[in-house]
Each structure stands twice: as C-alpha cells, then as structure tokens.
Amino acid sequence: MTENRFDPSIADGRWQRAWDEARCFEADSNSDKPKSYVLEMFPYPSGRIHIGHVRNYTMGDVLARYKKMRGHEVLHPMGWDAFGMPAENAAMEKGVHPGGWTRDNIANMKAQLKRIGFALDWNREFATCDPEYYGHEQALFIDMFNAGLVYRKESEVNWDPVDNTVLANEQVIDGKGWRSGAEVEKRKLNQWFLKITDFADDLLDGLGELKDWPDKVRLMQENWIGKSQGLQFAFELSDGQKVEVYSTRPDTIFGASFVAVAADHPIAQGVAVDNSDAQAFIEKCKAGGTTAAELETAEKLGFDTGIAAQHPLDPNVQLPVYVANFVLMDYGTGAVMGVPGHDQRDFDFAKKYQLPIARVIASDPADADSPLTEAESGDGVLVNSQSYDGMTVDEAKAAIISKLESQGCGEGKTVWRLRDWGVSRQRYWGTPIPIIYSPDHGPVPVPKDQLPLELPEDIDFEEPGNPLDRHPTWKHTTCPISGKPALRETDTLDTFTNSSWYFLRFASQPGDKPFDAEEVAKWLPVEQYIGGIEHAILHLLYARFWTRALKHMGQIDFGEPFASLFTQGMVTHETYSRQDSGREVYFTPSEVERGGESAVLKLDGKPVDIGRVIKMSKSKKNVVDPDDIIETYGADAVRWFMLSDSPPERDLPWSEAGIEGCSRFVHRLWRLFGQFDAGASGDDKALARKTHQTIAAVADDIEALSFNKAVARLYELTGATEKAKPSTTRNEAIRTILLLASPMMPHLAEEAWEQLGGEGLIAEATWPEVDEALLVDDEVTIAIQHKGKLRDTLTVAKGLPKDEMEALALASEKVQRLLDGAEVRKVIVVPDRLVNIVT
RNA sequence: GCGGGCGUGGCGGAAUUGGUAGACGCGCUGGUUUUAGGUACCAGUAUCUUACGAUGUGGGGGUUCGAGUCCCUUCGCCCGCACCA
Numbered sequence A: 001m002t003e004n005r006f007d008p009s010i011a012d013g014r015w016q017r018a019w020d021e022a023r024c025f026e027a028d029s030n031s032d033k034p035k036s037y038v039l040e041m042f043p044y045p046s047g048r049i050h051i052g053h054v055r056n057y058t059m060g061d062v063l064a065r066y067k068k069m070r071g072h073e074v075l076h077p078m079g080w081d082a083f084g085m086p087a088e089n090a091a092m093e094k095g096v097h098p099g100g101w102t103r104d105n106i107a108n109m110k111a112q113l114k115r116i117g118f119a120l121d122w123n124r125e126f127a128t129c130d131p132e133y134y135g136h137e138q139a140l141f142i143d144m145f146n147a148g149l150v151y152r153k154e155s156e157v158n159w160d161p162v163d164n165t166v167l168a169n170e171q172v173i174d175g176k177g178w179r180s181g182a183e184v185e186k187r188k189l190n191q192w193f194l195k196i197t198d199f200a201d202d203l204l205d206g207l208g209e210l211k212d213w214p215d216k217v218r219l220m221q222e223n224w225i226g227k228s229q230g231l232q233f234a235f236e237l238s239d240g241q242k243v244e245v246y247s248t249r250p251d252t253i254f255g256a257s258f259v260a261v262a263a264d265h266p267i268a269q270g271v272a273v274d275n276s277d278a279q280a281f282i283e284k285c286k287a288g289g290t291t292a293a294e295l296e297t298a299e300k301l302g303f304d305t306g307i308a309a310q311h312p313l314d315p316n317v318q319l320p321v322y323v324a325n326f327v328l329m330d331y332g333t334g335a336v337m338g339v340p341g342h343d344q345r346d347f348d349f350a351k352k353y354q355l356p357i358a359r360v361i362a363s364d365p366a367d368a369d370s371p372l373t374e375a376e377s378g379d380g381v382l383v384n385s386q387s388y389d390g391m392t393v394d395e396a397k398a399a400i401i402s403k404l405e406s407q408g409c410g411e412g413k414t415v416w417r418l419r420d421w422g423v424s425r426q427r428y429w430g431t432p433i434p435i436i437y438s439p440d441h442g443p444v445p446v447p448k449d450q451l452p453l454e455l456p457e458d459i460d461f462e463e464p465g466n467p468l469d470r471h472p473t474w475k476h477t478t479c480p481i482s483g484k485p486a487l488r489e490t491d492t493l494d495t496f497t498n499s500s501w502y503f504l505r506f507a508s509q510p511g512d513k514p515f516d517a518e519e520v521a522k523w524l525p526v527e528q529y530i531g532g533i534e535h536a537i538l539h540l541l542y543a544r545f546w547t548r549a550l551k552h553m554g555q556i557d558f559g560e561p562f563a564s565l566f567t568q569g570m571v572t573h574e575t576y577s578r579q580d581s582g583r584e585v586y587f588t589p590s591e592v593e594r595g596g597e598s599a600v601l602k603l604d605g606k607p608v609d610i611g612r613v614i615k616m617s618k619s620k621k622n623v624v625d626p627d628d629i630i631e632t633y634g635a636d637a638v639r640w641f642m643l644s645d646s647p648p649e650r651d652l653p654w655s656e657a658g659i660e661g662c663s664r665f666v667h668r669l670w671r672l673f674g675q676f677d678a679g680a681s682g683d684d685k686a687l688a689r690k691t692h693q694t695i696a697a698v699a700d701d702i703e704a705l706s707f708n709k710a711v712a713r714l715y716e717l718t719g720a721t722e723k724a725k726p727s728t729t730r731n732e733a734i735r736t737i738l739l740l741a742s743p744m745m746p747h748l749a750e751e752a753w754e755q756l757g758g759e760g761l762i763a764e765a766t767w768p769e770v771d772e773a774l775l776v777d778d779e780v781t782i783a784i785q786h787k788g789k790l791r792d793t794l795t796v797a798k799g800l801p802k803d804e805m806e807a808l809a810l811a812s813e814k815v816q817r818l819l820d821g822a823e824v825r826k827v828i829v830v831p832d833r834l835v836n837i838v839t
Numbered sequence B: 001g002c003g004g005g006c007g008u009g010g011c012g013g014a015a016u017u018g019g020u021a022g023a024c025g026c027g028c029u030g031g032u033u034u035u036a037g038g039u040a041c042c043a044g045u046a047u048c049u050u051a052c053g054a055u056g057u058g059g060g061g062g063u064u065c066g067a068g069u070c071c072c073u074u075c076g077c078c079c080g081c082a083c084c085a
Helices: A008-022 A051-069 A085-094 A098-116 A131-146 A196-209 A215-225 A250-255 A266-272 A276-286 A292-297 A344-352 A393-407 A495-500 A502-507 A517-523 A538-552 A626-633 A635-643 A656-674 A685-703 A707-723 A728-741 A746-755 A802-811 A813-819
Strands: A035-040 A073-075 A150-160 A165-167 A185-194 A227-237 A242-247 A258-261 A302-310 A318-324 A335-338 A410-416 A435-438 A442-445 A476-478 A485-488 A528-532 A565-568 A571-580 A583-587 A592-594 A599-601 A607-615 A779-786 A789-797 A826-830 A834-838
Touching: A008 A098, A008 A626, A008 A635, A008 A746, A035 A051, A035 A502, A035 A517, A051 A073, A051 A098, A051 A528, A051 A565, A051 A571, A051 A626, A051 A635, A051 A685, A085 A098, A098 A626, A098 A635, A131 A150, A131 A442, A131 A495, A131 A502, A131 A538, A196 A215, A196 A227, A196 A538, A215 A538, A227 A250, A227 A318, A227 A393, A242 A250, A242 A258, A242 A335, A250 A393, A258 A344, A266 A276, A266 A302, A266 A318, A276 A302, A276 A318, A318 A335, A335 A344, A393 A410, A495 A502, A495 A538, A502 A517, A571 A599, A599 A607, A626 A635, A626 A656, A635 A656, A635 A707, A635 A746, A656 A707, A656 A728, A656 A746, A685 A707, A685 A728, A707 A728, A728 A746, A779 A802, A779 A813, A789 A802, A789 A813, A802 A813, A802 A826, A802 A834
Parallel strands: A035 A073, A035 A528, A258 A318, A528 A565, A779 A834
Antiparallel strands: A150 A165, A150 A185, A227 A242, A227 A302, A227 A410, A258 A335, A302 A318, A435 A442, A435 A485, A476 A485, A571 A583, A571 A607, A592 A599, A779 A789, A826 A834
C-alpha cells in the first residue's frame, strides 16, 4: 500500500457518504451512554462559509468526535441564524426576496460544511426564518407577555429624516445615514421591551457557578450588569422643584460643584418650554448617534439653566443646575451631582465651564489643599468635608447615606447598569411580534392557535422603511376578544431573540410546542459551547436570560444553558490595497503574487501596498474561500491547519505556507501508516512510553481544547515512530497515531483504518487505553544553577533525594571550576528539577 | 470615554503555573535523492562574540536564591459598548 497516494478529492467524498449512510452522527436521546452536547454558535447565512466558521466548527467537531470515541452519546447539531439585515439589504440592492436569498445561501453554505466532513446531526437542522421555528418563538413571547416579562415604552432610535427610516447603529456613519448621508436624529418610538432587569441579580449570581467560562467573559458580563450601591437623594431647587440624583460616591458630596440633568429629563424639558436657547441645546443633544461610545467620547457640553440647587449638607452652598449631554436618562435618575475632583467627566466639564474643582479625598490628609490636575478616583480619607474629615471612603459613604436618610431626603440604593432589552425592530426580515392592538382592550397577544403568524411573501423594498407596515393588508385583522377591526404590530423581534433559545430546539423539535421538556432535560445544559469573543456579552447574556425566564415560567428546570464556554480567536490575514483616485482599493490574496518584502497584482504585475494583519473581512478582501483551499489541499489539511500552531483562543494568521505544511503532513502520515508491518516483532520500550504519554497528553489537550498542543504532540510521536525500527511497539504506535489523529483528520483516518483492516468505521472506534505504568520516566535531567544562572545539566534517577542531588551538583566539574574554592552560602534544591548554588 | 484582552526568534507559538526560555510547526541555509521542478530524506537555524562568554520574553522599575510567569509603571495593538451578527 506504500505505492498508492492519499487522494483527498476521492477519499473526502467517499467517507462523507459512508458516515451519512451509517448515520453515525445522529444523536440518540434514548441512549444509556453519558451525553455530550457540543455546540458551536450557528452561522448567519451570509452566502459563503467564512474561514472563521471553519475554525469554529472544526474545534467543535474534534471535541464531538473525541467524545464519541470516549463512549459518549454526542449531540452536535447545526442550523441557521437566518433573520437579519443583510437579507433586506440584498433585497434593496439586487431586488431579490429576502427569503429566497436566505434559502439559497443556506443551501450553498450547507454544501460547503458537508465538504469539510463535520460530524453533524443534520436531522436536527433548522433555520430561524422557518415559520415553524419563529411560530414557536412567538408562542414563547406570548408566554413571557402573559408572565409580565414584556412591556411597551418609549425609547430612542436613530432616525434618518431623508429616508424616513430607523437606522441600526452600524448604519450611522459619523452621525449620518449610510445611504442618504442625512444628519441622523434621535427620535422616540413606542417599543417592546423584555424585562431582563428582573433577573439582574440572578444573572449576576449565576456567573459564580459558571466555572468553565473564561474569567474575562464573566468579568465583562459582571461589569455589563453593573450592580452598584450608592445614594439617591434630592436637591431642593431655587424654583421650588426637587431633583433626584444618584451617586455611587456619596463620600464626595462636599466636592460637588454642579448638578447635571439629561436632555430629556423633566427639569430640562421644563426649562425649554419658554427658553429658546435651552430648546436649541436640547435639539443639539438629539443630533448624532445614540451609542454609548459616541456619547462618551463626544465633547462634554452643558447648558446652564440658571436654577440653583441647595447642597443638602451645607446650607451655605448652592450649585448651578446644567443640562448636560453626557448624562443618560436611562441610568439612575437621569441626573447627577458633578464632583470634578473625583470624576474625570465632571472634571472636563468643570474646566470647560469654569466651575470649582475641590479635593475632598486625599491619600494623605496633609495633601488636603494640593491642587488637582486631573480627577482622582483612588482611595484615601476625606478632607474639606466638615465633620466627615478623616473618615475613609467606605466609612464616609455609610455615614453620609445614613445622614441623608435621617434628614429624609435620600436613601441608600442599588442601581444596575443593565437596562431592559428593547426587542422592537422596524424591519421586515424578522419574527413578527404577535400582538394585536385592539381598540377596546389595548395590546393583546395573537391567539396561540393562530401561530405561526407568518410574514407576508408579497412585499416591496422599493422604498426604505418597514415593508410590513406598508403592506396593504397584512396588518389589518380583528381583535381576538371583541372581533372588531384591529391592527397588528408591524415591528419584528430583534434577531438576538432567535439565538436565545435555539439550543433548546436542537435538543427536541415537537411540532405542537417549542420544545419537549423531557428531551431538553436529557440534553441540556450544553457541555461545550464554542463561539467568538464578540458575543461575550449580548448574545450570551440574552440566552442566559431566556433560559431563566423559561425556568421562571416553569417550562424548564435549569437556569444556565451553557455549562462550559470557549471563545475562539479570529482568522487574520494581511491586506493588499492601492490608492486609486483618493480611495483605497483592496485585492484578495488570490489576486496577488506575494514576494519576500513586496507583493504585486497578478493582473498587471505592479506592486500593491501590504497592510497589517487583521481580521478577515469582505470589505478588506483579505479572505480565502474554504472551497478553494479544500479543493487544493483536501478537508483534512484544512482542518489540521485550523488546529495547528495558534492557541484556539488567539487569532490565527492564515498562511499559504502553513496550509502547504499541513498538506505535507497529511501525506507524511499516510506514508507512515503504509509502514505498518504485520510481520514485525519485538518491543521498543522508549517508543511505548512515548506512545502512551501521547495518548494521555492528547486526551488532556483535547479536553482542554488546546488543539495546538495536541497537534504538536502528534508531530512528536510521528517523528519518533518514523525513526523507530519495525517492532510490534511500532505497529501499536502507528495504530495509536491513527486513532489520536482521527478526530482531526477523519478522512485520512478512515482511509488508513480500512487499509489496516480496522473494524467498522474509525469514527465509531474507541479511544486507545493508556498504560499508566508507561507514563512515568525513570530518569530526569536536572538543571545546575549558580546564583540563578544555568551552568550545567545532569541526568539523574527520578526521585533522587535532595542531599544526593546537592552532592552530585557540587561534585560537577563545571561547578567546581566556577566555585574556585569560594564559600557556598546556600543551596536550593528542587527535587527532579534543579540545584541552585549561591555563593 | 468606559469595560475586557493580547504582546516570547524571520513567522505561528511551547514552557508541568515562580525553577534548564524558544518544544512543535512554518520559513530559511547547506547537503542527499530525482532528467528537471515538486516531493522525500539528513544537518543547521534567538542575538552578539574568533573564543571564553554575554545578552534575551514590547519599554522602564521592583520583589526573589531564581521572573516570560508576581507587583508598580509605561507603550502598542485587538474586542465589546445595548438596532451588525
């Protein structure tokens, strides 16, 4: 068999068909085996599988195949996050129907995924735009509505006054609409919200049990939820009103030099009634984007209302009241006390409007009068704070809260940064919100027996805005209670709702309800969830919220959907571009011939600029098509590349040389498998030890998702086996490599398994047993250091006592030379590791 | 702006978590095989130095017998910021 060459173009398809026919990746929920639910974040069907998807799904695939070899019943499903804006954009640009466009994309991408040989249970595939799926989602929305978890309130959107349409944040560029170029305004609309804040405490507490989530993700969620303890209190105003403010730093109250309210705060609105300057300022605040990043990086602007606020603890102090663009109506009370000395935003504001900047916290009380050049947010003791001077920050917080509580004008309060989740979208391609506005009964849910409430097919994208709202008949219906004519809600749900429960639908797909509780209980929680770090907060928090909401409503009995989370890095590549009449024009790597330091465009042979290595993206054209590389190198080489070298949580730079190296290794393994020598005899202790150490190490590495390390170990064992003389041990090593590599290179593994006469499919084989006795080496190499610097190494018996190690080290010739009779002051001995001699 | 992360040879990275820095791969150099190219195989490859040796994990400082790993500080890059998915 050494003669024949491994040909992926034949083997890949052959084994993919064999797996399908054997139905070996279909999950059996009646199995007695321990279960493993391996899930990768499902893709948006943009048209082509992206190399980032390939990396993500390869990782999950290796784990799924490995778990199967370890005797688990594995659920490894795939589906499509199929609603969203790109389909509508395609409809507007190309005149295609969003549904048809999406279906075509799904068909293409599914074929692409098949060509990579993923061990997926395609029986459970669905798309979120299937009426069956979104119908069940509507039912869940109605359940949440009935459970009091849904409400309507006014909320701001980006409004394009030219296109008369709502813009997503990404459609606002430098404060202008992406198509019209018009200045974007903030406009208020009545929108639907889910009460995620009801679960704020629980979502925060739950992070504690997510031991197998990255610390960074838990920290990001914790900060996002943003629980803070503070003081809410009222300032009496010179016009007789009061204004409630909230502060997490009540200890700095004597440093307050102004009060600021949000532009849509009632005080601001009241002032604007007969003050055109105030009106103009509020209008100005409404211009520009709505994102937090924009608000917080924008120049701090204020409008002095002329109102004065009485300081609650110092009768001699009155503070000016400003309307300020950096105060958010959504957080706390929509009004703050400005303490320039200890908050940088307030500091910037005070500088601009020449307000006093007082120090009220100092790390050393002697510094009480040292001026501040920037806000100091550090710890210390109070100064310039009357009777509170000398208290620590924590003491002062407590004392000032209780003082204001006793005065009856304030109270200690917990405030959350987390806001309720606005789910209304003024778009067509999403789940229709199943609500009917009844003339007599207000908003009422669509009766469940009328679900799914389907999107109309006949829509037009001739003009911007929501085609559902423009549709001639769709929104006209009758009130389910009175039967009178009524209108449907024409907003659709945020696509994040689609991905907030799909993992339940993969576990069970009854026709008459969203999921079967028993089946869900069998499969959930997901043992291993894998996806991009960009979902660290929103998607993962929303999915956790839905799971809790379903538990709250008694539909399931667990609160955390994902037991273990892994966030993989991006696939990156340098960019190629040229300046062309003021615009940067990008070229794909396949259009470019890359030299050592330079690159030229194949088309005209002229140089192009080489840009930095960044995330692959369509706009920068630094992408490679998985189909192209699979055709050239085969699925196994591509899979191997996805797993090699870069740690999976870090970015993976795509490289032509790298994939070629992987392809060579595939063929190198094939040749090694060909050297299986049934007639060989004899043992090889060293190789046996290496083999069993590798079995254990690769298993540990895969369980830890450290695929790059598993790959390195397989390289090492391959090298050692190639060098070894024929023996039964060598045959065992070859067989072992085949089994260990099979989750990563399943096509090659099947082909070789067949040639070596393995039973059945290797996809259904068992992971090799480790001989524990062979794991431990009996000799170790120890380091001999002099004052911490390596001077010599010695090979000694493992477990050699400390004093013997010391004696051996001191006797070493090099050490003797170095010491040259000097006095040994100290010797540090670490068993099996090193001896450090200090003189 | 706020929150989170990353930084080690020419490149991707490893380092049993405070104990021999550079495993493994790519690339490169030299050689062998091949009609040639490719493949394959062998040897070498952190930097400086003739050598002894010295230096070296973004920069600076510190703790320690010993620091890539811990602490302080600083620079650069990346991700998220609630209507992209």
